Amino acid sequence: MLAEHLELSQTTVSLVLNNSPSAKSIPQETRNRVLEAAERLNYRPNYFARSLRQNRSMSVGVLAPDLSEGYFTRVMSGVVQELTAAHYFYFTACHDWKRELIEKYPRMLVERAVDGFLLLNTSADHIAVPIPVVAISSHSPVANVTNIVLDHHLAVEQALTHLRSLGHRRIAFMRGPRAIPDSEFRWKAIQQVAREMNHKLDPALVIRIDSAGWSMKTGYHPMAPEIGYRPMQALLEKTRDFTAVFCFNDIAAIGAIRALKDAGLTVPGDVSVVGFDDIQSAAYSTPSLTTVRQPLLKMGKRGAQVLLERIANREKEFPSEIVMAPELVIRESTGPALPDANNARDLGKH
C-alpha cells in the first residue's frame, strides 16, 4: 500500500480496489484516480496480508490416491474449470493408499489454511477436518461431507442388460481392490441387480483384482493392465466356462483381454469384455472397449461447485449425496454369445 501514500489513505484505496459496498460514498473521480494509479504502478495486493485478515486462502486441497491418467485427469479437468472460474487454486496430495498419509496430508493442508477439501476415490472415514469436504466416488456417510457418487445400480443394470441381450448367461465378474471405495459398492450393486434380473451369479466366476498377495500396497500401478491380466489368467486356469466378463475398470479390461488372447481365446468371438470408466484409451485399444462411462468431468465440476458453495456458506445444509448417471458405450469388445461354445471346448478337454 505504500505506493498509494502519494495521495490518499489506505482505507480509501482498499475500498476502491475491492469495490466494497461501503465505498458507495466515494465519488467516481477519486475512484478513477486510485484505479489509474494502481494500474500504473502495477499494484498487486499482498496475498498473505489479505489472507491473514480475511482468513481465507482461496485455495483448496485435493487428496487423491495417485495421478493416474484415467480417473484423476478426467475428474480434475472438471474440477479445475470450476475452481479457476472462482479464482481458486489447489494443492494436490497423493496418498498412495497409505493410511498414514491419508491422515497426515489433510492435517498439513489445513495448516496451510486451505478453504476446503476434495477427496478423489478416497474414503472420508478417517478424515476429520474443520473445513468443508466433498468426496468424489466415496460412499461414507460422514457428517459435513457431500459425496458425489455414480449410480452403480444403473451402471450394472446397463452392462448386464447389454450382455444378457447378446445371449450371455455365464458371466464372470471382476471385483475391484478393497482400497477403492467404489469396489464394495459396485459389488453390492452387481449382487442386487443380478437378483432383480434373475441372473445367476456363480461364485466360481468371481475374481478380484487384489486377490492372492497382490494389493494396492505392493506395487500397484493404476495404469498397469497387469491388474486385470493376473486375475483373468488365474480364472482361465480354473475354468473356461464363461462367455463374458465384466471388469472393474478399463485398464483391467485391457489386461484381461490380453490374458484371454494369450490363452488362445478371441474377443469378442469367444468372450465378450465390458470395461468401466471409458478412459481415453478405451476407444483406441484393440478391440476397442465396450464400457460403462462415468461422467467424470461432470462429477468433477459438480464436486467443485458444491465445495465452493459450502465454503461460501458454511452454515447452510447440503445434501450428503449427489448421484450421477452412467452411460453404456458399446464398441467392439462385446458381441453375441456363442451358445455353449466355450462350454463345449471346456468339456472337450476332459
Add this chain to the structure above:
Amino acid sequence: MLAEHLELSQTTVSLVLNNSPSAKSIPQETRNRVLEAAERLNYRPNYFARSLRQNRSMSVGVLAPDLSEGYFTRVMSGVVQELTAAHYFYFTACHDWKRELIEKYPRMLVERAVDGFLLLNTSADHIAVPIPVVAISSHSPVANVTNIVLDHHLAVEQALTHLRSLGHRRIAFMRGPRAIPDSEFRWKAIQQVAREMNHKLDPALVIRIDSAGWSMKTGYHPMAPEIGYRPMQALLEKTRDFTAVFCFNDIAAIGAIRALKDAGLTVPGDVSVVGFDDIQSAAYSTPSLTTVRQPLLKMGKRGAQVLLERIANREKEFPSEIVMAPELVIRESTGPALPDANNARDLGKH
C-alpha cells in the same frame, strides 16, 4: 499465540517453537514448559501470519501442458518426493498449450506468492517472473532459469544404432508437435547423428505429428494414439518403402503400430517401431515397445532439488543446463529388417 498468554511473552514462545539460535539463553525448563503447552493445546502457527512476516510461502508453482499419464505423472512423482521432504507443497496449473494461459498462470501464481516455479515441457521463453525457475525438458537459454534436459544426441544415437544394427536403412522419422520444446531439439539431434553415422535421411520419410491442420490447439489429447495413427496413415498412402520408424513418443508409437496393422503390415515383421519415453503402457501394449527411456523420475527429482536450492540461495550462480542420460529399452516392436521386403511389395503394386 493467544493461548500462550497464560504464561510467557510471544517472543519467548516464538523463539522456543522455532528453535531459533538466539534462544540459547532460554533454559531447558522454560523450553519444556512452552513445548508441553503447545502440544497440549495443539498449537499450530498461523500460516498467513508467518508467511507474511517471513515473506515465503513454502510452496511452488508447477506449470504443465496437461495432466497426461506418461510424462507428467512420472516427472511429478520425482518432484513430489523432493518437495515433500522439504515441507513444500505445490500448485498445479495446466496451460493446455494456450499462449494466453502460459503467460497468465505464472503471474497469478506469483501473486499467490509461490517461492519458485517449475516448468514441465513448457518453453521458458515467455515467462518473466521475479522468482527462481527450473524448466524440465525446455531448452530456452533464459537468464535465471535452469533447464533439465535429456541428452538427445545420445538418445538418437542409441535408437539409430539399434535399428541400423538390425539392418534397417530406410527409416522413417516422426517429428513432434511444434509446441513441445523437445521436438525441435530432437529433430536437430536426429539430423546430426544421421550425419555422423552416415545414415541417409530421406525427406519423404519424415512425418510430423501436428501436420496438416492438426495441432495441439485443435483437440490434441496426449493420451490419444491418434497423434501417431494419422501421420503414419498419411505416410503409408504415399510410400511403403521403409522398414522402421522412430516415433516421437510411446503414445504416437502405439498409434503408428495400429496404422501399420490396419494397412496389413506386421510389427516388427514388416516394420520395426521405436518409441520414446518408456511410459508404463509401453511394456504392456502389443507388441511391447522398444523405446528410449527418459529418466523422468530422476529429472523431476533433480529439477525440484535445484529449484529448492535456488530458493534457499537466491544470489548464487546455478548451471543453466543439466543434462540427463537416456537408456534404450529393447522389447518386441523392433526386429531384423527383411531386406527389401517392403520395397518389393511396394514395387509389386505398380
Add this chain to the structure above:
DNA sequence: AGCAGTTGCAAAATCGATTCACTAGCCGGA
C-alpha cells in the same frame, strides 16, 4: 437557525506471527 442525514475520507485497530532493541538482575574481575 437548528438538526438530521449523507458524503468523503482518515485514524487506528486488527489479523498472528517474527524479530529488533532493550533491560533487570546477577556474577566476576579489576
Add this chain to the structure above:
DNA sequence: TCCGGCTAGTGAATCGATTTTGCAACTGCT
C-alpha cells in the same frame, strides 16, 4: 566499587492488507 558480560527474558515494531469507528463538511428540511 564499578564495569563488562551473561542470563532470561520483555516490549514494541513489523509484515500489508481489511475493517471498524469517527468525524468534518455539506445538504436539505422545517
